[in-house]
Amino acid sequence: MTFIEAIILGLIQGLTEFLPISSTGHLTIAGKLMNLISDKNPEHWTAFIAVIQLGTLLAIVIYFWKDLWNIFIDFMKENLIKPQKISSQNTNSKMGWMIILGSIPVAIIGLGFKDIIEGALTKNLYLIAISLIVLAIILAIAEKVGKFKRELKDLTWKDALIIGFAQSLALIPGSSRSGTTITAGLFMGLKRETAARFSFLLSVPAILGSGLLEFYHSLEYLQFDGMVSLITATITSAISGYVTIALLLAFLKKNSTIIFVYWRIAVGILIFILISGNFINP
Numbered sequence: 001m002t003f004i005e006a007i008i009l010g011l012i013q014g015l016t017e018f019l020p021i022s023s024t025g026h027l028t029i030a031g032k033l034m035n036l037i038s039d040k041n042p043e044h045w046t047a048f049i050a051v052i053q054l055g056t057l058l059a060i061v062i063y064f065w066k067d068l069w070n071i072f073i074d075f076m077k078e079n080l081i082k083p084q085k086i087s088s089q090n091t092n093s094k095m096g097w098m099i100i101l102g103s104i105p106v107a108i109i110g111l112g113f114k115d116i117i118e119g120a121l122t123k124n125l126y127l128i129a130i131s132l133i134v135l136a137i138i139l140a141i142a143e144k145v146g147k148f149k150r151e152l153k154d155l156t157w158k159d160a161l162i163i164g165f166a167q168s169l170a171l172i173p174g175s176s177r178s179g180t181t182i183t184a185g186l187f188m189g190l191k192r193e194t195a196a197r198f199s200f201l202l203s204v205p206a207i208l209g210s211g212l213l214e215f216y217h218s219l220e221y222l223q224f225d226g227m228v229s230l231i232t233a234t235i236t237s238a239i240s241g242y243v244t245i246a247l248l249l250a251f252l253k254k255n256s257t258i259i260f261v262y263w264r265i266a267v268g269i270l271i272f273i274l275i276s277g278n279f280i281n282p
Helices: 003-017 023-033 042-063 065-081 091-112 125-145 157-169 177-187 192-218 224-254 258-276
Strands: none
Touching (some): 003 023, 003 224, 023 042, 023 125, 023 258, 042 065, 042 192, 065 091, 065 192, 091 157, 091 192, 125 258, 157 177, 177 192, 192 224
C-alpha cells in the first residue's frame, strides 16, 4: 500500500463512518479497485479496516469530549461512589447505562461470529451491494413513519437495546453502523440529529473494542511499511471524521436522510454494473 493509497482510504473511512452509507462497503470497493484485498488472507483487510476505525473513534472522543466526560463522571459518582437507584440518577448517568445496554448485542454477536465476519464472504461485493440497497429502503421507510419528536433525555432501556441490536446488524458489510443505528432511532421516534448523536456515542465501545482487538491480532503480520500506511490512514480518518461529524449534525437539524437513501441505492447499482462489466472482482 502506498502513502497516497493510505490517505485515500483514510479519507473514505472518515467521510463514510458517520454518514449512513457504509464505510466498510466504500472501503471494500476502493480496496478491490486498488487490488489491496487478498482472497487468500481476507482477515488482513478486516484488521486494517478495524484499526483505522480507531481514527474515527478519536474524532468522536474529541468532538463529544465534554459529553463523554460528564457521562463518565456522573456514572461513577451515582453508581460507585454514592450509589443511587437508576430511576433517580441524572441524565448523564442514565446515558451511561444506555450505552452499556446498547453495546451488549454487538459484543455478543461480534465475538460469536468473529470468524465469519473476518472471512471472505464479508468482502463479497454482491452482499455489500444488496445490503446498501436493502437498508436504503428501510431508511426510507423510517423517514416516512418517524415522528422526529424525542430527545436523548427521552431514551428508555428498550430504545437502547433495540438500537444496540440494530448496531449489531452493521456487522453485515454494506449495512453501515451509523445507518442501522440512526434508522432504528428514527423508528423509535427520535429527532434525526438526536438519533445521530446517540449513534455516535453508542459506537465508542464497539469501535474501541473491535479496533484494539484487531490491532493486537494484526501485529503478527504488519511490517514497518504496513505500519506506516496504517498510521497514515488512521490519522487521516480522524481528521476527516471530525469534520464529517460536525457537518452531519448540522445537516440533520434541517434536513432529512433521504439523500443518503439515494446515494446507497446508486452505489449499490454501480457495484452491480462494475461487476457485470468485469471492471471489478466481486
